[in-house]
Amino acid sequence: MYVVSDLLSFIAQSPSAFHVVKASEDMLHSAGFLPLMWGKPWQLERGKCYYVKVFGSAMFAFRVGKSGRGKRGIRMAAAHTDFPGFRVKPIASMKEDGYGLLNVEPYGGLILSSFLDRPMSLAGEIVLRGEDAFHPDVYLVDIARPLMIIPRLAIHMNRDVNTKGEKLNRQTDLAPIAALLDCDCGEDYFRAKLAREIDRKPEEILSYDLTAYPVAAGCTLGFDGEMIASPRLDNLASVRAALDGLIDSNNASGDGIDVVALFDNEEIGSRTKAGASSGLARELLEAIYRALSLDADDLAEDIARGFLISVDAAHALHPSHAEKADPTNRPRLGRGFVIKEAASGAYVGDATSAAVVRSIADDAKIPYQYFANRNDIPGGATLGSMLSASLVMRGQDIGVPILSMHSARETMAAADQESLTRFITSFFASEEKKKDRPKAKK
Numbered sequence: 140m141y142v143v144s145d146l147l148s149f150i151a152q153s154p155s156a157f158h159v160v161k162a163s164e165d166m167l168h169s170a171g172f173l174p175l176m177w178g179k180p181w182q183l184e185r186g187k188c189y190y191v192k193v194f195g196s197a198m199f200a201f202r203v204g205k206s207g208r209g210k211r212g213i214r215m216a217a218a219h220t221d222f223p224g225f226r227v228k229p230i231a232s233m234k235e236d237g238y239g240l241l242n243v244e245p246y247g248g249l250i251l252s253s254f255l256d257r258p259m260s261l262a263g264e265i266v267l268r269g270e271d272a273f274h275p276d277v278y279l280v281d282i283a284r285p286l287m288i289i290p291r292l293a294i295h296m297n298r299d300v301n302t303k304g305e306k307l308n309r310q311t312d313l314a315p316i317a318a319l320l321d322c323d324c325g326e327d328y329f330r331a332k333l334a335r336e337i338d339r340k341p342e343e344i345l346s347y348d349l350t351a352y353p354v355a356a357g358c359t360l361g362f363d364g365e366m367i368a369s370p371r372l373d374n375l376a377s378v379r380a381a382l383d384g385l386i387d388s389n390n391a392s393g394d395g396i397d398v399v400a401l402f403d404n405e406e407i408g409s410r411t412k413a414g415a416s417s418g419l420a421r422e423l424l425e426a427i428y429r430a431l432s433l434d435a436d437d438l439a440e441d442i443a444r445g446f447l448i449s450v451d452a453a454h455a456l457h458p459s460h461a462e463k464a465d466p467t468n469r470p471r472l473g474r475g476f477v478i479k480e481a482a483s484g485a486y487v488g489d490a491t492s493a494a495v496v497r498s499i500a501d502d503a504k505i506p507y508q509y510f511a512n513r514n515d516i517p518g519g520a521t522l523g524s525m526l527s528a529s530l531v532m533r534g535q536d537i538g539v540p541i542l543s544m545h546s547a548r549e550t551m552a553a554a555d556q557e558s559l560t561r562f563i564t565s566f567f568a569s570e571e572k573k574k575d576r577p578k579a580k581k
């Protein structure tokens with residue numbers, strides 16, 4: 140039985156994309172994975188497992204099959220470390236009538252109103268002057284205690300709030316109160332308080348990448364605890380399932396390379412250095428193959444034989460709005476992980492890839508459902524199609540069904556996390572029996 144508290148504590152440790160990578164590193168380290176440095180030559184041994192962090196907010200974990208190259212090529216599970224929220228702007232202190240406000244910027248497609256009246260804290264990186272200009276000191280910071288809140292207007296001042304909804308201006312309605320100030324003097328109160336938190340002087344802080352996140356932890360719901368309500372289920376449920384799947388799986392045939400790829404910046408389009416469009420995945424594979432004394436032909440052959448699963452949350456049928464779901468492909472909470480298909484190519488996959496996923500799930504008796512968008516309600520896209528276009532590989536988009544995607548708190552079923560984790564474990568463990576694959580050279 141899947142242990143829900145493992146997912147909840149992973150999410151609690153992960154209030155920023157940098158912390159997702161740190162929490163993942165802790166898991167991999169405990170499971171015996173060995174650390175590598177990005178950009179340095181590697182010495183890899185067959186049968187061992189490794190991880191490498193890239194730019195602090197992306198990461199790869201991989202297992203090198205113990206018997207060398209074989210039939211199975213490369214298997215990769217990819218997910219994203221980022222999530223919608225608020226980023227603090229470089230000059231952030233604002234003062235209004237004695238209130239110390241923070242100038243923040245929405246990150247990703249968040250449901251703005253869901254973040255109102257929720258105590259929030261700050262987590263991410265603070266960068267200080269280092270030994271020379273090109274080597275500043277980077278500190279991972281999670282202040283963890285409630286610091287600020289974006290207050291709603293009282294109903295008496297917004298009588299239509301329950302009938303006409305909340306219209307929010309992205310600049311003027313979203314500044315959290317972070318301090319009560321006793322003077323309107325010109326000092327940068329935020330930088331001063333931030334410096335105090337890390338025991339440094341304000342002028343030492345050169346820059347930061349800080350996320351304002353709701354501090355309330357996730358919890359189970361339902362009379363039998365069958366649901367989970369938590370921040371960041373999109374997409375930390377997938378990150379956790381991908382890592383659990385790689386760690387728990389046994390690659391019995393011992394060949395090929397199994398990879399978990401965790402990219403940043405999916406929520407803003409993936410076109411960044413740590414995003415899935417960056418070419419990082421190909422650079423990783425090239426580095427692995429060089430370290431194993433394999434050549435470009437070997438890599439091309441193993442990518443062609445390989446398989447990608449792009450793991451991201453899917454929309455579950457909403458109990459009060461069934462009309463928003465596709466008439467026949469409408470996943471429900473608790474009925475298993477979801478196979479996503481879109482004629483638009485917004486998700487990675489084709490008929491053969493979907494059949495591969497179904498076969499693995501059927502063989503392991505893992506429940507699954509289908510998701511497709513209604514034709515008149517276009518859904519989002521995932522990093523899968525972008526990744527499979529640059530790393531030309533077969534693949535399929537999958538994920539857990541959730542409610543309230545991109546809200547400050549999302550809801551899913553505990554059973555679906557178990558279904559997804561078992562599927563990813565089986566994906567990495569499944570053997571290939573067919574004989575007419577290209578012959579292994581080494």
Ligand SMILES: [Zn+2]
Nearest residue numbers: 373374451452
């Ligand atoms: Zn997502």
